[in-house]
Amino acid sequence: MQSIKIEPIGIIHSPFKNIEDIPGQGYHRENIEAVIEIDEKYKPAMKDIEGFSHLIVLFYFHKSTKTHMRGHPSWEGKEHGVFALRSPHRPNHIGMTVIKVKQVCDNEIVFTNVDMLDETPVIDIKPYMGEFERINNPKFGWLEKHKG
Numbered sequence: 001m002q003s004i005k006i007e008p009i010g011i012i013h014s015p016f017k018n019i020e021d022i023p024g025q026g027y028h029r030e031n032i033e034a035v036i037e038i039d040e041k042y043k044p045a046m047k048d049i050e051g052f053s054h055l056i057v058l059f060y061f062h063k064s065t066k067t068h069m070r071g072h073p074s075w076e077g078k079e080h081g082v083f084a085l086r087s088p089h090r091p092n093h094i095g096m097t098v099i100k101v102k103q104v105c106d107n108e109i110v111f112t113n114v115d116m117l118d119e120t121p122v123i124d125i126k127p128y129m130g131e132f133e134r135i136n137n138p139k140f141g142w143l144e145k146h147k148g
Contacts, residue, residue, distance in 0.1 A: 008121035009045075010038040010107075012059065017118050019063060030100070034114040036122055038107040050104040054128035055111070059095045060121040061088035076146075084141060095120075098128050 014034040016022045036057070038046060049055070068089045070079045082090045099111040109125075 006060075006123055008039070008060065008123060009042045009125070010036050010122040012036055012116045012118070012120040012122060014114055014116050014118040014120065016114065016116070019117065022115055022117065030112050032114045033102060033110055033112055034116065036099075036109040036111065036125070038109070038122075040107060043107045046104065046107065046109075049109070049125075049127070050101075052101060052127045054098050054100055055109070056126040056128050057097055057099055057116075058123040058125070059097075059116055060123055061090075061093040061095050062119070062121055063117055064088040064090075064093045067091055067093075094123065 012034055013036075015032060066089050068082055068087065071082055071085055071087045071089060072079050073085065086095070088095060095116070097115050098113065099109075100113045101109060101111050103110040
């Protein structure tokens with residue numbers, strides 16, 4: 001396989017400076033705000049983004065220094081394959097989250113649902129389109145037993 005070079009399109013300014021401070025899922029702290037600062041050369045790509053309430057953000061776990069094939073969430077002792085987890089310690093260290101847009105101004109996106117560290121490189125942004133994202137009767141694998 002050939003290698004791939006990915007250039008960040010921006011950076012996240014987050015109040016979370018340490019890995020231990022990050023919530024398991026960003027929606028647990030809707031009162032916390034962060035900012036995505038888009039590089040000036042990608043500013044034209046932001047056209048019409050302000051109309052979306054939520055965006056999908058792909059980012060690089062820049063503080064992850066190890067790769068695991070298996071792991072377990074902090075709230076469960078059972079081990080799972082890393083592709084069945086959202087762990088940062090994975091091949092390529094790519095993360096994904098859905099953010100709630102508060103404001104778009106110039107080359108910045110102010111958002112909540114923050115679960116990224118300060119200075120996290122942003123790889124890509126896509127609009128969240130609920131109608132297109134909707135999946136009827138999804139299965140949640142090993143997480144099924146934890147659903148309320």
